[in-house]
Amino acid sequence: MTPEPRSKPLLVFDLDGTLAETAGDLIATLNFILIREGLRKLPMEEARPMIGAGMRTLIKRGFSADGIALPDEKLENLFLAFLAHYEDHIAEETRLYPGVVEALDRFEAAGWRFAVCTNKLEKTAIHLLNALGIASRFAAICGQNTFPVCKPDGDALKLTIERAGGEVTRAVMVGDSKTDIDTARNAGVPVVALTFGYTDQPIATYTPDRVIGHYDELWEAVTAVAPALCP
Numbered sequence: 001m002t003p004e005p006r007s008k009p010l011l012v013f014d015l016d017g018t019l020a021e022t023a024g025d026l027i028a029t030l031n032f033i034l035i036r037e038g039l040r041k042l043p044m045e046e047a048r049p050m051i052g053a054g055m056r057t058l059i060k061r062g063f064s065a066d067g068i069a070l071p072d073e074k075l076e077n078l079f080l081a082f083l084a085h086y087e088d089h090i091a092e093e094t095r096l097y098p099g100v101v102e103a104l105d106r107f108e109a110a111g112w113r114f115a116v117c118t119n120k121l122e123k124t125a126i127h128l129l130n131a132l133g134i135a136s137r138f139a140a141i142c143g144q145n146t147f148p149v150c151k152p153d154g155d156a157l158k159l160t161i162e163r164a165g166g167e168v169t170r171a172v173m174v175g176d177s178k179t180d181i182d183t184a185r186n187a188g189v190p191v192v193a194l195t196f197g198y199t200d201q202p203i204a205t206y207t208p209d210r211v212i213g214h215y216d217e218l219w220e221a222v223t224a225v226a227p228a229l230c231p
Helices: 023-036 044-050 055-064 072-088 100-109 122-131 154-163 178-187 215-225
Strands: 010-013 113-117 140-142 171-175 191-194 210-212
Touching: 010 154, 023 044, 023 055, 023 072, 044 055, 055 072, 072 122, 100 113, 100 215, 113 154, 122 140, 140 154, 154 171, 154 178, 171 178, 171 215, 178 191, 191 215, 210 215
Parallel strands: 010 113, 010 171, 113 140, 171 191, 191 210
Antiparallel strands: none
């Protein structure tokens, strides 16, 4: 009896701080909102660790820096203004991290497929990845509003894997934050974490399966955490 064919192995990436350095455009938009509301402009070193849990959380953290708690209705109005401004300036400073394209090329040549699981809105994530020229490389691009749940709920990752035509047992997560590590853990998927993304603590603090500092280390790391998936 011929065994059923297995799906191709799948790498699932976070977006902000993982595939791309997006802080410049995100913080510029946050400061646009803060200044409009009569608050101080946040320096990059203070605001950068606020990124990683979605735009609403970024706005809340930006206002909290001045001791202001936002009621839900006010937050939603600010979010809509933030989103409109950000989408008009989405890739002015944003760049792919060094080695991303080369890593995708290597894994693709070895039979891997790719997906994105982000806490950006799906439409915004697709817009950004198109602007960066790599959207077509992903079998699925899933955001905060794609499913009824979002990261760190493990089902967000499981549903992304399903949408990409993969299997949970044949997937590896790549991310830069505690949220990504928790998401992978909750889904039962091994996770490789990057040192150069958005985190308020050193990423090793959260004990991912492997930590790397450059995309040229990704192949070795994935081989270590999922040897059965690597030829």
